[in-house]
Amino acid sequence: MNRKLLLIVFTITVAVVSSACSSPSPKIAITTAPPASMEINVSAPIAATVTHDSADKGVDWSCSPAGSCGTFNPAHTDDGAATAYTAPAVAGAVTITASSTKKSSVTATAMVNVTAVASASSLSGQYAFYVSGFDAAGNFYCAAGSVTLDGAGNVTAGEEDLNNSSYAAAVVGDALTGTYTVGNDGQGTMVLNATTGGVADPLVGVAGVQTLALTVVNNNHAIVSEFDAAATSGGSLDLQSAAAITGGFVGNFAMAAHGYLSGSPWAFGGILNSTGTSSTGTADQDIAGTPTTGIVTGGAVTAPDASGRGTFVLGTLNFSYYIVGAEAVRFVETDIADVTGGSAFGQGSAAPAFSAASVSGPFVIDEPWPSTASAGGPVSLAGQFHADGTSAITGVVDYNEAGVVPPGPGPDTLAANYAVPASGYGSITSGVVSNDADFTTWGLYLTDSALNLVDPNNPSGGGGALIVELDANDLGAGFLVPQTATAGTSVNNGVDFVAFNNGDDFINSVGQVVAASGTITGTASVNDLNPGTPSQAETTGVTLAGPLTADASNAGRYTLPLTVGGAATPTNLVVYFASAGLAIIVDVDSTVGPPAFAQVGSGTVQGQQ
Amino acid sequence: MRNLLGGLCLLTALVVSPFAAPTRAATAPAKRVPTLVYDASKEVSLTGTVYSVKNSVSGKLAGGHLFLSSGTGTVDAHLGPFALNGPHGVRVSPGEQVKLVGVMTTFHGSQVFLVRTLEAGSKTYAIRNEHGFPLLMGAQQATHTPTLAKGGSR
Numbered sequence: 051m052n053r054k055l056l057l058i059v060f061t062i063t064v065a066v067v068s069s070a071c072s073s074p075s076p077k078i079a080i081t082t083a084p085p086a087s088m089e090i091n092v093s094a095p096i097a098a099t100v101t102h103d104s105a106d107k108g109v110d111w112s113c114s115p116a117g118s119c120g121t122f123n124p125a126h127t128d129d130g131a132a133t134a135y136t137a138p139a140v141a142g143a144v145t146i147t148a149s150s151t152k153k154s155s156v157t158a159t160a161m162v163n164v165t166a167v168a169s170a171s172s173l174s175g176q177y178a179f180y181v182s183g184f185d186a187a188g189n190f191y192c193a194a195g196s197v198t199l200d201g202a203g204n205v206t207a208g209e210e211d212l213n214n215s216s217y218a219a220a221v222v223g224d225a226l227t228g229t230y231t232v233g234n235d236g237q238g239t240m241v242l243n244a245t246t247g248g249v250a251d252p253l254v255g256v257a258g259v260q261t262l263a264l265t266v267v268n269n270n271h272a273i274v275s276e277f278d279a280a281a282t283s284g285g286s287l288d289l290q291s292a293a294a295i296t297g298g299f300v301g302n303f304a305m306a307a308h309g310y311l312s313g314s315p316w317a318f319g320g321i322l323n324s325t326g327t328s329s330t331g332t333a334d335q336d337i338a339g340t341p342t343t344g345i346v347t348g349g350a351v352t353a354p355d356a357s358g359r360g361t362f363v364l365g366t367l368n369f370s371y372y373i374v375g376a377e378a379v380r381f382v383e384t385d386i387a388d389v390t391g392g393s394a395f396g397q398g399s400a401a402p403a404f405s406a407a408s409v410s411g412p413f414v415i416d417e418p419w420p421s422t423a424s425a426g427g428p429v430s431l432a433g434q435f436h437a438d439g440t441s442a443i444t445g446v447v448d449y450n451e452a453g454v455v456p457p458g459p460g461p462d463t464l465a466a467n468y469a470v471p472a473s474g475y476g477s478i479t480s481g482v483v484s485n486d487a488d489f490t491t492w493g494l495y496l497t498d499s500a501l502n503l504v505d506p507n508n509p510s511g512g513g514g515a516l517i518v519e520l521d522a523n524d525l526g527a528g529f530l531v532p533q534t535a536t537a538g539t540s541v542n543n544g545v546d547f548v549a550f551n552n553g554d555d556f557i558n559s560v561g562q563v564v565a566a567s568g569t570i571t572g573t574a575s576v577n578d579l580n581p582g583t584p585s586q587a588e589t590t591g592v593t594l595a596g597p598l599t600a601d602a603s604n605a606g607r608y609t610l611p612l613t614v615g616g617a618a619t620p621t622n623l624v625v626y627f628a629s630a631g632l633a634i635i636v637d638v639d640s641t642v643g644p645p646a647f648a649q650v651g652s653g654t655v656q657g658q659q
Numbered sequence: 660m661r662n663l664l665g666g667l668c669l670l671t672a673l674v675v676s677p678f679a680a681p682t683r684a685a686t687a688p689a690k691r692v693p694t695l696v697y698d699a700s701k702e703v704s705l706t707g708t709v710y711s712v713k714n715s716v717s718g719k720l721a722g723g724h725l726f727l728s729s730g731t732g733t734v735d736a737h738l739g740p741f742a743l744n745g746p747h748g749v750r751v752s753p754g755e756q757v758k759l760v761g762v763m764t765t766f767h768g769s770q771v772f773l774v775r776t777l778e779a780g781s782k783t784y785a786i787r788n789e790h791g792f793p794l795l796m797g798a799q800q801a802t803h804t805p806t807l808a809k810g811g812s813r
Contacts, residue, residue: 188744189797216747216797311805313798314788318807333807339790347807365807387798388805424791425697425764425773427722427740452721452740454695488696522790523696550740552715552722641718641767648721 076102076150078109078158081130084146087163088137090234091564092541095132098148098158103129107151111135119144120164126151136566141166141234166234167542167562167658168266173232174201176290178358178372180380181262181276182309182391182420183283183548184556186579189216190310190420191281192391193254194372194382195226196290196357197242203229209357210244211370211382212254213389215310220384221246221253222370223359235562236266236544236658237575239277256280262287263575263590265544265560268659270507273546275558275577277588282558282577284548284653286380289507294376295358298326299351301377302402304474304495305331306516307392308421308527309383314338315422316390317527319493319518321397321475322364324351329362332475334493334520339424341491341520343477377498378506392527395506395516397474398498404474408496409515410439412533414606414628415447417519418652419548421526423488426452428550428650429524431489432636433464434533434606434626441467446604447483448624451524453641453648457485460603461624464489470496476515488523494530503529504632504654511629531628536606538565539630540657545574545594549637549651555579557586563594563655570610571595586615596620610635621649631657695720697762697773697791704760705729705772710753714743720766722793725751725774727759736761736772739793742786747796749786751779762791 082097098109108128113119113135120138127133135146141164150156180194195210208226224244232238240262244251250258256278263277270289276282306319320333330348334341349363358373362381367388371381377396383389397404414434423429429452435445446461456462462484470476474496481490495516497503502511512532519526541564549557561574572594578586586592596612606627611620627633637651707727716724716735723738736759742749751757758778763770775787785794 185745187746187797188741188748188795190795215795216745310795310798313785313795315792330809335807338788338792345807346809348809365805365809367805367807385805389798422792423695425695425737425787426720427793451695525792550721552717641720647717650721 074102076100076152076156078148078150078156080148080158080160082132083160084135084162086161087165089165089542090137090139090141090167093134093136093566096135096146096160097127097130097132099130100150100152103150103152105152110149110151110154111146112149113144113146115142118142137162137164139235140164168232168236170203170230170232171201172266172269173199173230173272175199176292176358177287178290178374178380179274179285179287180372180382180391181274181283181285183276183281183558184579185214185216185281186279187216188556189214190389191215191283192309192382192389193283194370194380194391196359196372197226197240199230203231205230205240205242208242209355209359210242210254211359211384213382213384214253215313215387215389217253217386219386221251222384224251224254230264232266235542237560237562237573238264238266240264240274263560263577265546265562266658267505267544267656268508271505273544273560273654273656275546275560275575277575277577279588282556282579284546284558284560288374288378288505290358290373291375295354295356295373297376298353299324299360299362299371299373299379300326302397302399303379303394304397304497304516305392305394306495306518306527306529307381307390309388309390311337311388311390313387315525317421317518317525318390319495319516319527320345320347321473321495322348322394324362326353327351331364332473333364334518336518336520336525339522339525341522341525343493343520374506377501393516395497395501395503397496398500402474403472404470404476404496405472406441406468406470407439408470408499409437409468409476409494409530412436413514413530414533414626414634415517415528415530416634416652417517417526417528419550419650421519421524421528423451424523426454428452429526430636430650430652432624432626432634432652433461434604435464437468441469443468443478446607447489448636448638449483449486449489450636450638450640450650451486451488452650454486455638455640460601461607462486468494470494478517488521489519491520493518493520503531504656531632533606533628535630536627537630538627538633538655538657541566542658544656544658545572545653547574547635547651547653549649551649551651552647557651559592561592561594562658565598568599569595569597570612598625619647625655631659695764695766697787699762699789699791701762702760702775703763704758705734706756706758707734709751709755709757712743712751712753718767719769720771725757727757734772735770736774738774738786741793741796742784745797749777749779749784749796751777755779761787
């Protein structure tokens with residue numbers, strides 16, 4: 051064999067051997083695909099399998115558009131192992147790519163349509179709102195109204211009543227127009243132009259322009275806060291039922307309100323039967339530490355207008371009301387110097403037949419600031435308890451009386467008696483809070499068990515009761531709701547928070563937080579007003595972050611040291627879950643340091659749907 | 660200045676109204692751990708010279724504080740959450756002589772004077788009511804007799 055032929059044979063042999071020894075090109079397939087549609091911030095497992103990957107180098111995950119397509123944890127997986135894909139915070143189309151680590155050019159892709167929690171179109175129709183808080187001079191105020199929203203960012207009509215303890219007369223029936231925005235996470239603003247007689251009303255907002263920060267919880271419900279230089283406050287915006295407006299303010303209701311009577315703190319509540327033209331009822335009140343029960347009350351009621359607005363009288367006190375639904379009404383007092391606001395919820399029957407058994411099982415209690423303590427000032431309380439269906443309540447509470455909080459570790463215990471007559475006009479008495487003798491007595495006013503007291507259009511909720519504290523050293527208004535879950539399930543949540551800190555600031559905020567892997571992260575619009583130096587007046591995008599840690603001894607109770615705006619010291623919160631979509635917050639920052647930072651505050655976390 | 664004390668008399672009349680007859684007795688609190696209570700039977704008056712006015716003081720009761728030099732030493736006078744607020748709020752300056760009516764109590768081991776009224780110059784400010792609850796400084800007096808009771812209360 052000559053040399054030339056030998057070389058040819060050798061070359062062919064090498065080529066054949068080389069071909070036989072090299073592995074085939076890997077192939078990749080996404081075996082656990084992401085959902086075709088995912089809400090922002092929500093996570094889902096995804097997995098891919100690589101074939102012809104004898105070294106088992108696995109899968110690398112990436113997505114586009116880069117920087118706004120979400121994250122993977124981990125970004126590299128073994129063959130067939132799942133990664134957690136978390137959708138981005140902005141809506142849009144995302145392409146997820148699984149690449150063979152062995153050969154990056156070998157890929158498989160999946161498309162995800164990332165959807166917003168809400169948009170301007172989420173708010174379409176006629177909505178009632180109410181807020182209460184303080185103006186920039188420290189005067190308490192309440193407002194209630196109705197706005198018609200076109201789903202495209204315009205407030206096409208509306209009406210508002212507003213009372214402020216410093217006003218010579220309440221604002222009554224101002225006309226409203228304006229605009230609103232809603233971002234991908236449900237946060238937005240609503241700018242209301244209030245006019246009386248066709249002229250801007252200087253008593254509303256800043257020269258007639260009232261700005262609300264809002265977070266959409268669902269298409270029927272948003273949490274709101276006045277967000278301008280005039281005032282800071284918190285409240286709710288809820289879709290109104292046209293049928294209920296037509297039906298009028300009629301039926302049996304539980305009611306509760308809190309505010310100031312000629313400058314003194316005041317809370318009242320009770321039950322009311324309204325025929326639509328008049329009402330009768332039984333009420334309790336606490337005026338600055340003087341509780342009175344069994345007050346026979348009532349008076350004239352006027353029919354609602356197209357905005358759902360009417361008026362009613364209790365004794366000599368005058369109120370404007372706005373109908374949300376047949377069993378949900380917001381109201382604000384319109385008397386000079388007497389400023390209160392509250393809600394009335396239906397009792398579900400023309401002939402109520404409540405009993406102690408109507409309050410049975412686990413409940414969460416919320417008595418938010420601006421409830422008031424003797425001597426010290428602001429107070430808030432939240433907790434959870436079990437009612438035995440007969441007469442006894444046992445549970446735990448956290449509270450803050452101007453910086454006095456449970457000494458811990460953990461919450462204080464609560465024991466009390468309760469009674470519920472058929473009318474639903476009940477009471478909680480002989481309360482014993484283990485380290486605070488001030489909380490002893492509450493009026494208890496039962497509502498329809500089909501109602502949701504936080505989100506009145508929500509068909510789940512289980513009812514509960516409105517409450518008014520009737521103590522010598524504390525007073526306030528709030529509610530009880532059944533505790534149906536001890537943990538939340540919603541990734542995207544609206545959050546509201548109201549606080550008074552150290553004496554410097556009145557604060558309200560609404561925002562949106564993501565709950566995932568035991569942590570809370572998000573942002574809020576904070577309005578932090580006088581008398582101190584405002585540090586976060588009308589500030590959007592204030593960051594929130596902190597670990598949510600379960601209390602092993604009290605299922606449903608959590609601690610949340612929340613870092614607000616990157617502050618060096620977190621705000622210390624306790625969270626009680628009432629349901630998978632509702633948690634109650636109480637701030638337990640105490641005068642006892644370090645740090646010695648007293649902040650009395652309260653709020654809610656509401657799962658966005 | 661608005662007559663806040665007059666309003667308090669009005670409220671006192673309200674709570675003894677025959678229209679507000681209780682149908683169930685409010686339970687007497689079982690005092691176990693004394694918290695911050697305003698006991699009007701222990702009210703005293705004191706005079707002193709203001710040396711500091713603070714909207715807030717870390718480690719002390721939330722709200723405004725007035726620090727005085729008096730004949731018996733220094734006094735931490737608590738004004739509550741509203742007293743220094745807005746155009747109707749307390750206006751006092753260091754060096755000014757003031758007269759306070761209120762209750763001396765102890766909070767977290769330190770003495771604090773819970774101020775009910777404050778006289779400075781020709782002005783008298785109502786800071787708390789007789790139960791110790793802080794008053795809104797800007798509240799006007801009602802022109803009516805406020806009551807929940809049906810048929811009114813006098």
